[in-house]
Amino acid sequence: MRFLTKAIVSIFIVLAFILSYPILTPASKSSLAFAEEVKKDASASSVKEEKAKDKPAYPPAPKLKETDYPKIKGFNGRIVIWLAAQLHLWFAAFVLAVPIFVLIIEGIGMATHDERYDKMAYEFIKISITAYSITAVFGGLLAISLMVFYPDFMKYMTGIFGSSMLAYAFLFFAESASLYIYYYGWNWLNCGFKKWVHLTIGLVLNAVGTTLMFLANAWVTFMMSPGGVDAQGVFQGNSWAAVHNFLWNPINLHRTIANIAYGGSVVGAYAAYRFLSAQTKEEKAHYDWMGYTANFIAIAALLPLPFAGYWLTAEIYAYSQQMGITLMGGVFAWLFIIQAVLIGALFLSANYYLWCGMGRSEGAVRYNKYIKYIAFVIIACFLVWFTPHTLVMTQTELKALGGPYHKYLGPLGIMPAKNTAVNIMILFTFLSFLLYRRANKIATVSWAKYGNIAQIAIFTGAIINIVFLGVYYGYYTNTALKVGSSVPQVASTLFVIILCMIIDVFMFKGAKDVAPLKWGNVPDRSQYALFLLAVSFTWLMGLMGYIRSGIRQHWHVYTIMRDNSPDAYTPTIGYAAQIVSIAVIIFMAIVIFIFWLNQISSKKH
Numbered sequence: 182m183r184f185l186t187k188a189i190v191s192i193f194i195v196l197a198f199i200l201s202y203p204i205l206t207p208a209s210k211s212s213l214a215f216a217e218e219v220k221k222d223a224s225a226s227s228v229k230e231e232k233a234k235d236k237p238a239y240p241p242a243p244k245l246k247e248t249d250y251p252k253i254k255g256f257n258g259r260i261v262i263w264l265a266a267q268l269h270l271w272f273a274a275f276v277l278a279v280p281i282f283v284l285i286i287e288g289i290g291m292a293t294h295d296e297r298y299d300k301m302a303y304e305f306i307k308i309s310i311t312a313y314s315i316t317a318v319f320g321g322l323l324a325i326s327l328m329v330f331y332p333d334f335m336k337y338m339t340g341i342f343g344s345s346m347l348a349y350a351f352l353f354f355a356e357s358a359s360l361y362i363y364y365y366g367w368n369w370l371n372c373g374f375k376k377w378v379h380l381t382i383g384l385v386l387n388a389v390g391t392t393l394m395f396l397a398n399a400w401v402t403f404m405m406s407p408g409g410v411d412a413q414g415v416f417q418g419n420s421w422a423a424v425h426n427f428l429w430n431p432i433n434l435h436r437t438i439a440n441i442a443y444g445g446s447v448v449g450a451y452a453a454y455r456f457l458s459a460q461t462k463e464e465k466a467h468y469d470w471m472g473y474t475a476n477f478i479a480i481a482a483l484l485p486l487p488f489a490g491y492w493l494t495a496e497i498y499a500y501s502q503q504m505g506i507t508l509m510g511g512v513f514a515w516l517f518i519i520q521a522v523l524i525g526a527l528f529l530s531a532n533y534y535l536w537c538g539m540g541r542s543e544g545a546v547r548y549n550k551y552i553k554y555i556a557f558v559i560i561a562c563f564l565v566w567f568t569p570h571t572l573v574m575t576q577t578e579l580k581a582l583g584g585p586y587h588k589y590l591g592p593l594g595i596m597p598a599k600n601t602a603v604n605i606m607i608l609f610t611f612l613s614f615l616l617y618r619r620a621n622k623i624a625t626v627s628w629a630k631y632g633n634i635a636q637i638a639i640f641t642g643a644i645i646n647i648v649f650l651g652v653y654y655g656y657y658t659n660t661a662l663k664v665g666s667s668v669p670q671v672a673s674t675l676f677v678i679i680l681c682m683i684i685d686v687f688m689f690k691g692a693k694d695v696a697p698l699k700w701g702n703v704p705d706r707s708q709y710a711l712f713l714l715a716v717s718f719t720w721l722m723g724l725m726g727y728i729r730s731g732i733r734q735h736w737h738v739y740t741i742m743r744d745n746s747p748d749a750y751t752p753t754i755g756y757a758a759q760i761v762s763i764a765v766i767i768f769m770a771i772v773i774f775i776f777w778l779n780q781i782s783s784k785k786h
Contacts, residue, residue, distance in 0.1 A: 239415055239417075240340070241415045242410075242741045244743070245744075247745055249333055250747070251332065253329070258331070258748065262323065264760070264763070267768075268767065269323050270726060273316050274440040274722070275316075275443065275447050277440050279305055279306065279309040279312075279444045279448065280360070282444065283305045284380065284387060286298050286301060286302040287379075288380060301467075304471070304779075306363065306364050307779060308775065308779055310360070311775045313357075337737075337738075338403075341409070342400055346400075348396065349397070355389050359389060363386050394440075398436060399424040399425075401432065402427075402432050403426050405497075405504070405729075406427035407423075407738050407739060407741050408424075408425065408426030410423070412741075428497065431489075431496045435490055438485060439486055442483045445482065447715050448475040448478075449475035449714060450772070452711065454776045454780075458780065462701055465700075466701035469700045470700050472708065476535075480531050480535075480610065484607050484611065487607070488675075491667065497732070507732050513728050515573070516727075516757070518567050523720055523724070524566065525563035527717050527718065528559060530713040531710075532609075533707070534707055534710040535616075536556075537710070539620050541700060543695050544695030545620035552616075558606075559609050562606040562609075566603055568593040570594025570595055571586060572587070592656065596667075597651045598651065600655075601652075604670050604671070605647060607678075608640065608644065608674055608677055608678075611677070615636075615681065619692075621694055622694060623695060626690070629688055632684050636681050639680055639681055640681070643677045646673050647674070650666045715772075716765070716769065719768060720761065720765050723765060727757050727760075727761060731752075731757075735749045
């Protein structure tokens with residue numbers, strides 16, 4: 182039934198895209214009129230043919246008027262498309278990410294012969310099946326809404342991306358088929374060589390899903406950095422140039438990492454939901470382990486995510502300084518303060534869950550004394566991260582302060598301070614994970630003491646280097662060096678994570694356990710941290726999606742096709758936050774419904 186639903190939706194989308202092309206056949210005529218037309222003077226015909234040859238193969242971007250946008254009573258086209266696109270994006274991110282780490286977990290279970298991994302991977306993919314259906318529904322709603330409210334824009338886009346849109350529809354069939362074979366054939370392909378076949382199907386599923394995301398990213402980034410067209414928007418006939426536009430690769434990397442982190446957070450929320458509703462110790466233990474695994478995936482992808490976002494922002498600046506200034510220094514600047522609060526919530530909830538998880542181990546007592554210092558550093562960095570450069574003040578407050586900048590806090594509002602803060606915050610989050618990882622273990626290698634000293638030295642040296650780069654190059658050099666200093670800061674952070682992880686793996690290889698881990702022995706409040714992680718991620722993705730789309734301002738396609746609809750204005754921060762919040766509530770309500778469906782499907786009585 183679900184496959185039939187996908188097939189119907191896909192067929193409808195294909196037909197809709199085909200019908201959105203301008204009609205190429207002449208109006209029908211009677212046979213008599215047609216005969217008379219054939220008998221026309223041959224010279225007039227040849228003149229028309231010459232004129233037709235002079236016309237470009239593709240039309241320029243249309244110059245639309247307000248009357249060119251259809252209106253439907255009772256519906257605001259911009260809001261309908263905003264909500265449909267956002268909900269489709271959230272569900273698409275979830276169903277794209279889950280098969281990636283399901284395949285990895287299944288592979289680990291196959292290599293270790295541990296059935297717990299196989300069981301957990303199956304439960305993960307089970308959640309995404311229902312979400313996949315809803316993704317298709319919102320995708321169909323988005324396509325229909327765009328064609329209804331913005332027909333000329335869709336005609337222009339299909340003229341350029343018609344082939345990739347058709348490829349997208351057919352790949353959607355391939356993804357649906359591979360997903361259903363992967364899920365429904367789990368038990369059938371669970372032994373011997375068949376398991377390799379099952380893993381191969383999972384690999385195909387992920388390859389097709391990632392390709393679909395890359396194609397959709399091309400359409401989105403073309404609207405921001407159009408490629409393959411001239412200044413009037415005339416398509417030059419090179420489809421690859423349109424797809425491989427300036428911002429395509431940065432968006433691909435950023436969304437891939439973000440989707441994995443987001444998928445982990447949503448699955449973690451599912452594990453928390455099942456943990457809190459579990460009736461037996463065995464259920465609590467299973468869903469505690471499932472929640473830990475999901476949180477680990479979310480954190481592992483969260484740590485490099487700011488770097489991918491920074492690269493995307495730098496590329497936006499490189500493509501258009503005006504767009505970059507609008508993004509970080511214009512009307513959207515204050516939304517980044519909200520973003521900073523949400524990122525802080527992500528890091529704090531992830532760390533808090535790890536600290537609560539140390540209660541599973543009797544050996545964690547050795548490291549509990551360090552938690553308060555880690556918490557202090559993370560909170561201090563968080564405060565720096567969301568400190569604004571300028572304040573929104575009344576005239577009285579402005580006079581009392583003596584200007585728009587605070588004497589002491591003003592310097593914390595520029596990017597060198599924030600880059601320094603976020604790198605240190607990432608390092609101390611990684612430190613929390615290292616302490617959790619070794620909490621129940623005692624190293625038995627002879628060089629354990631020197632390994633600890635090396636890790637401390639690496640952490641200390643990197644923090645000193647990050648602070649020096651941020652302070653010296655951020656406040657005492659020119660702008661070019663100020664921006665360039667962020668690269669060695671990122672390199673320092675990545676160096677610490679990679680090198681210290683390698684040392685830790687070898688140092689605790691064959692380590693002795695203090696006591697068996699007590700899965701399920703965590704307080705209920707730790708599960709609310711997983712809920713907070715999922716909600717913060719959802720809200721953050723919605724907010725950043727609005728900013729990414731909004732920096733085009735009054736352009737459908739930046740500098741090529743102007744938006745002259747009645748809704749072609751930049752909403753206020755409060756209005757945008759309300760729309761995103763409504764979308765978050767709708768999404769989380771549907772997600773909880775999916776969780777409930779999966780729970781009742783496992784009941785036999």
